[in-house]
Amino acid sequence: MGHSRHVQPSAIRRFLESQSSAGLVLMGAAVLALMVANSPLGPNYETILHAYVGPLSVGHWINDALMAVFFLFVGMEIKREMLDGQLSTWSRRILPGIAAAGGMMVPALVYLVFNRGPTAAGWAIPAATDIAFALGVIALLGNRVPASLRVFLAALAIIDDLGAVMIIAVFYTAKLSIPDLAGAAVALMVLIGLNRFGVLRLTPYLLVGAILWVLVFRSGIHATLAGVVLAFTIPMQCTPGRPDNDSDSPLHRLEHALNLPVGFLVVPIFGLANAGVPVLTLPAEALVAPVTLGVALGLLIGKITGVFGFSMLAVRLGLADMPAHAGKRQLLGVALLCGIGFTMSIFITLLAFPGSQLLQAEAKLGVLAGSFLSGLLGYLLLRSVTSGRPKANTGL
Template identity: 80%
Template sequence: MSHAQSHPSAIRRFLEAQSSAGLVLMAAAVVALIIANSPLGPGYAAMLHAYVGPLSLEHWINDGLMAVFFLLVGLEIKREVVDGQLSTWPRRVLPGIAAAGGMIVPALIYLAFNAGPTAAGWAIPAATDIAFALGVIALLGNRVPASLRVFLAALAIIDDLGAVLIIALFYTADLSLPALAGAGAALAVLIGFNLFKVRRLSPYLLVGIVLWVLVLRSGIHATLAGVMLAFTIPMERTPGRSDHACVSPLHRLEHALHLPVSFLIVPVFGLANAAVPVLGLPPSALVAPVTLGVAAGLLLGKVGGVFGFASIAVRLGLADRPAHAGRLQMLGVALLCGIGFTMSIFITLLAFPSSPLLQAEAKIGVLAGSLISGLLGYFTLRWAKRDSGGNVR
């Protein structure tokens, strides 16, 4: 038995065994929506926007806590690339192709509904919310093959990295070149630690904090720092030997982050970002071009792009389908990629900075598209498992 099979990683354990963490996440999102649309809404929003030191509480959550979540995800991706499900090139290629389709097709669908000033929101439906998508997967427990969960994690992180790149290129007004240079220097130090086989975690984490501060000040989304740090944490290939894994810096850090990420960071993130007030808007906002473009982009564009591009790649022999995953299960995962939430809402604020109405319309589209995509994805995956034991043709 391979190391990857005998010693499942932190996110693998979270997805397979900690369905209660997914329930906590979903409950947090529902509570946030209820509060935001109740008399408590204004006070709740004021609390999120209150400053604690140099950042607001909302920014500490989205830029600070979520950098830790992305650190954990990055560790999982590196582990799978080095010594797991993504250790062959065909399996690495598939998430990348699917993520590209999942960004291109939603943007085109949005632009089919919008022209002129509202076209600035083309990237809103192009992002998948990794926390909520993985939360739905967690609710399904062992119904979804492990390889498909790894595929979703890899696709989502590539998708979010693509979204960060889009923000940097198209929605970042002011980039700080000194901060970018400093972040590059910090990353070089981390790579140096790895090359010189530094195995203590404390040097990586200390420089990682510096990297996070510099990325935050650079104008690029700070969560990218978590991914960059993860990729520099040492991990050795361990063919048939589990003792190496137990002392691996990457393995130790995954193990330490598992519980706080699952039961603290992710639920707090849901509480902060699902608090979107949708009441009190004119009825026309429900059918506005921005609303329809975002909702259709998430619901139709994501599933069409992810499932379509992945299916073509497999048919052309460019990549392998995840092991023990059928076409219907692939369709279910593609539907889950239509859950936009956080990054989509973040891009909304950047796309329409001076129009509260357009922001509200886009948020309604995000909520509607994400909710329908999540429900359809969940029930598709449940039905696929019952129908064929996970081997749908």
């Protein structure tokens, strides 16, 4: 890896540490949701999610509004890393980029092996990696995983998130309302104008961003994408007259402000609201339904095949180098962790099967099973590497 700018090591270290801790909290939220949904409290859990607060149900407020904040945070991460971070040069983008491409294509193909017709709409469910969950597992391993592989996983997951955002925008958009879409375009122009005229206060961006969210929500495009669009318009330049410190830019200030709320509140609440699959009341055939198998095997088999296979092919063809101090076995373990697809996979499930609770339950079951097995096997494989500082490029 080349030398990075003076702020980068601390920035990426803070990012990895906060995401690791948030992943552990998310694990707890997912387990709690499963326990509640399969207990006598299950009906109350469903009642709360379907209760209306104003114009939307609690579930919709979480999945449409609260998750827009998550997508705003993800969008800022993508922008920062592309402009001034681990994805700022082509040499840094090549290996995680190729790995992310394989990690999205192969799981989708595995899913489609099991699903035709209406259920084929869920092809993108196993294509996403949950960075917080994956880094949470890595946090349990201490120094057994080289820092270069943590950065590789973070970069891969950020590219993966960008791909998932594009998939949602292109493939999971309902019929469009042209007037609202036109209004959203005007709001976007205002945001771009604020950026072009050098407005560095966050308040105008957030106010116009809230209007953008309402218009996008009404337009038929999923409202959370307003968060990504807003993120891309927030400036990274610093306030004139102050030291050239990246942490002073509007984007860095907002990202820092949202870091803990997103990791320890927004995503766990989403997990609590959506991981509660009533497994005990599902018909037995749901365990081996095409959707369940497609999602679970897409995450477990598709991710490791796509991420590890494409990475090794890139290295052998001389397109990229192996991450520093990492061997094939460790790369294989990280590829397994990429099969943890919790947050974005469940989110896409809601978009793929909006009218069927059974298909949603099957897909969520597949997400939980595939993610659990991928995380467990990845953890065990990485734990089996005895040295904290393995030799570079060791064989299997």
